Amino acid sequence: MRLIAQVLSLHYEEGRLQSQIAKELALSTAKVNRLIKQGRELGMIQITINSPLLKYFDLEREIAKRWNLKKCLVVSSVTGSPQATLNEVGKGAASLLMDSIRDGDTIAISGGKTLSTMIENLSTASKFDVRITPLTGGVQGQHYTDVNHLATELANKLSGEATLIHAPLHATTEEERDIIMSLKSVQAVMDQSRQADIAIVGIGAVAGADSTYYTAQPVSEVERQRLYRSGVRSEFLGHLIQKDGSASGNTYNSRLVSMPPRDLVNIPVSIAIASGPEKVEPIAAALNGGYFNSLVTDEHTANTLLHKEAD
Template sequence: MMNWEERRQIVKVANLYYFDGQTQAQIASKMGVSRPVISKLLNKAREMGIVEIYIKDENAHTVELEQQLEKTYQLQEALVVPAANLSTEMVKHALGKAAASYVSKNIKDIKSLGISWGSTLSKFVQEYPYEQHRDLQIVPLVGGMGRKFVDIHSNLLAYQLAQKMNSYCAYLYAPAMVESKELKDRLIQSEDIAMVLKEGRGVEMAVVGLGNPFEGSTMTDMQYLTPKDLDSLKLAGAAGDIGSRFFDIDGKQIKHPLNDLVIGLDLEEFKKIPQVVGIVEGAHKVESIRAALKGGYLDVLVIDDVTADLLLHPKKITN
């Protein structure tokens, strides 16, 4: 049992440190002991419950989730935005803003940036600030011609982002997915397409979205995926897609005819990019995100707090 004098000393040190704002060195000098002794007493104050530290800010919850995600999935960085009482559209804008802030702060020495496609990425481009990056090239990482949802295609997003950054971009004049392997082989041998794909493989940073092919899939809405395709993807064990390439629950690219019809980077090529920033929204994508992280495709994850919580605590997911 600790005697009264020892306990009194701990309380006194805690008061001087937390309420008076004195440094450990100042307290040590005042009490005639070494600074490590003061540090040890402050630790004891926390261990014994004499001092309890609370961070009273709405960001405390999201910062804790970020740290847990970084530790659990060996991420370079995680950015978690609060989603309480926000519509899906508002959450996507918040994610886009967070991702734009991250890229803006980390792009100074980068000469090439790759971008995929999708509704969340379009919010990233919308939220990106106007800057000067004259030596930077923006490269689309997957094809995207078509009549539907043109506003979220990689070529348009690359162009719009280049406008925001006062930089320049390449264009990948090809569909994201073609009808046959023969057509794909002919197209990727075209000098223009081959050159852009080569530039895509060499980007220093990439910004990508991530999909669940079976729920809320833009590829299904665009009619790139038919009900028959979805059935065969399910049989093949597809869990998610990045850049229109499908991977399984372990994050491995699946052997499926659709993966052979995509004009864009394959998943192994994504892994070779020095930094891949993934922007993802929605609880329906939890297993897809977990599989992508297992596969090692993402270095930075920008995510909402509800999805982050489910990613860290799988038992919370109810059937």
């Protein structure tokens, strides 16, 4: 036991190689290896990792297990600065995207402020043979977060090519939407997006100041509150999503020029990005729908998400 303890101390505390220990104690390397193995079996080794990142790993595992995700990335929250927190989430999403890209990939994206932040934080000297394609129609009056602008910006960052969609996200009527969706140019974009290798999507709130798509439309705060009371909790690819993850049956969804959320599940890597207290319910609803397999968010949002769902 004394010899085992001595070998363990030299190996783990002083960082000696097994060959160095063998020479110092006049043992064979095989004997040293056996003593280390014996020490493990006797429970003489306890490894403690001291890192502030451990709390993020725990949150990632809990969320991935709860919603059956392939990947969850939790980044630090910056107290008192939602914009700085959003920037951290953008960096994390950019890193996850870079880990996923391969030459020849098609990357489908939605619009939104979070995706804009991700693209701003994307930095690479590499050139990729990729195509960027929209998942939805565009939103008037929101140039810097519009899907066509973001597709172009992402293509420029990666040295790829962008496909643009010349159609609005919101049609005036269901009939108008059907006409737009029947156009060959729009069908081609949607078909390209359905066959994408990677999808990157934001998650929006319906009620409140951050409900981007539905404050941009002629939808009053009273109407958005009515939608919330009816059970709508999230905007995903422009679609209004109920708390349980199902698509709402309201007329707004029937007027969308967008890929249906259920089609996203066929894309191998689907990354949703969102952060902030106002996004907790929207994220939970989208997760309940099982529309994507990867999530990027911040620590505070992740904690609130898990505690709210536990309640």
